[in-house]
Amino acid sequence: GQNIDQPTEMTATEGAIVQINCTYQTSGFNGLFWYQQHAGEAPTFLSYNVLDGLEEKGRFSSFLSRSKGYSYLLLKELQMKDSASYLCAVRDRRNTDKLIFGTGTRLQVFP
Amino acid sequence: EPEVTQTPSHQVTQMGQEVILRCVPISNHLYFYWYRQILGQKVEFLVSFYNNEISEKSEIFDDQFSVERPDGSNFTLKIRSTKLEDSAMYFCASSVRVSGLKKETQYFGPGTRLLVL
Numbered sequence A: 001g002q003n004i005d006q007p008t009e010m011t012a013t014e015g016a017i018v019q020i021n022c023t024y025q026t027s028g029f030n031g032l033f034w035y036q037q038h039a040g041e042a043p044t045f046l047s048y049n050v051l052d053g054l055e056e057k058g059r060f061s062s063f064l065s066r067s068k069g070y071s072y073l074l075l076k077e078l079q080m081k082d083s084a085s086y087l088c089a090v091r092d093r094r095n096t097d098k099l100i101f102g103t104g105t106r107l108q109v110f111p
Numbered sequence B: 001e002p003e004v005t006q007t008p009s010h011q012v013t014q015m016g017q018e019v020i021l022r023c024v025p026i027s028n029h030l031y032f033y034w035y036r037q038i039l040g041q042k043v044e045f046l047v048s049f050y051n052n053e054i055s056e057k058s059e060i061f062d063d064q065f066s067v068e069r070p071d072g073s074n075f076t077l078k079i080r081s082t083k084l085e086d087s088a089m090y091f092c093a094s095s096v097r098v099s100g101l102k103k104e105t106q107y108f109g110p111g112t113r114l115l116v117l
Helices: none
Strands: A003-005 A009-013 A018-025 A032-037 A044-049 A053-057 A060-065 A070-075 A084-090 A105-110 B005-007 B010-013 B019-024 B031-037 B043-050 B053-057 B065-068 B075-079 B088-095 B112-116
Touching: A003 A084, A009 A018, A018 A032, A018 A084, A018 A105, A032 A060, A032 A070, A044 A053, A044 A060, A044 A070, A070 A084, B005 B088, B010 B019, B019 B031, B019 B088, B019 B112, B043 B065, B043 B075, B075 B088
Parallel strands: A009 A105, B010 B112
Antiparallel strands: A003 A018, A018 A070, A032 A044, A032 A084, A053 A060, A060 A070, A084 A105, B005 B019, B019 B075, B031 B043, B031 B088, B043 B053, B065 B075, B088 B112
C-alpha cells in the first residue's frame, strides 16, 4: 500500500529552526512536494524534490533521500506566520498526476 | 501572481441534492484536478483532467461524481446526489505539464466547503 508518515504536531519558538520529517512507502516514486496549509485555506506550494539532496529556497529548505524513503522540510528564522500545517505529498510514478498526501504536521510557533 | 479561483466558498445542501462546484484554473495551465479534504483528515485525490477528458480518477470518484470543462475557463465538479459523507473541503488545482520540474507543480484554489445535511 501507499503510506506517508509525518509527525502530527510540533512546536517551536520564534527565531528558531525546525525540521519536519516525512517518510514514505509507495509503490514507486517520481517526486515529493511540500505544501503549507493555514487553517481553512488552500495548500500552497513550498518545494519539490525529485533527486537526492537539498533544495534551498529562502528560509525554507527541503531534503530528499530516495534510498531511505525520507524527506525533511527545514524552516529557519521562524516567524509567527509560519504557524500552519505542513503537508508532504508524493507522486508515485511518472505517468500520474495524483499526489498522495500525508496527514500533515501542525506547527505552532510561540513568541 | 495568477491564482486558481473557486466558487462558492461555502455551500450547504440537503442530502440527495445535486451540487456543482466551480473552478477557474490558471489561464495557461493544461491539467486540472479535484481533491477533497474531510475535516481533520488528509487531502485526497479525486480526479485529473486533460484535453477534455478524465486522465485519472480515484476509487472515491464514483458514478455520483462528474467533471466538465464547459468553456475555455471554467472547470466544474458535479455531485449528482449528495451524501452526508460528501461533506468536505473541495480543492481545485491546476498545473502546466511540461518537462521541467517546477512547472509540474499543482497550484491549489482556496476551496469550497461543502456541508451536506
